[in-house]
Amino acid sequence: MSYAGQLLVATPLIGDPHFERSVVMILAHGEDGTFGVIVNRPTDSGVEEVVPQWRSHVTAPGVIFMGGPVAVDVVTGIGRPIDESVPGYAPLVGGVGTVDLGSPPPEDATRWAGLRLFAGSAGWAAGQLEDELREGAWWVLPAAPDDVLTSDPSTLWSRVLRRQRPPTGWFANCPLDVSSN
Secondary structure (H helix, E strand, O other): OOOOOEEEEEOOOOOOOOOOOOEEEEEEEEOOEEEEEEOOOEEEEEHHHHOHHHHHHOOOOOEEEEOOOEEEEEEEEEEEEOOOOOOOEEEEEOOEEEEOOOOOOOOOHHHEEEEEEEEEEEEEEOOHHHHHHHOOOEEEEEOOOOOOOOOOHHHHHHHHHHOOOOOHHHHHHOOOOHHHO
């Protein structure tokens, strides 16, 4: 079973500050491992500082998001085109898919209903994610089309959890430090 197109949502048991309260869009999952990007960590770096040719195409707030602790010098694009025939677009879930940033952007910026750029990624070797799932570090949850392109990434973790049935949904109100509860 492939988890591609779903979300990995960090549980309070994650134990790694890189992933605390993170929401990861899984872009690939198979026998070779898992690859994704954290979608709720905007940085202060503007797109024009990293990939200026894509600046007019990205969704507000127009910054690079920290996609994960691995390969932070590599940028991944995820977007929702108006027309799926945009060159370099590969659908993933709900009209959202990956964007080939190695090709020049389309001349018309209005071809995108939304686009985000992520520096770095999150990756797991074969079987590593499954081990972390058994340990209770992650929930695998369905992605909604607006999750990656949300206008409020700071509340995405709790909003994704609120959509879930109990007991998972109850964690939306969990304090950052569960020992202080």
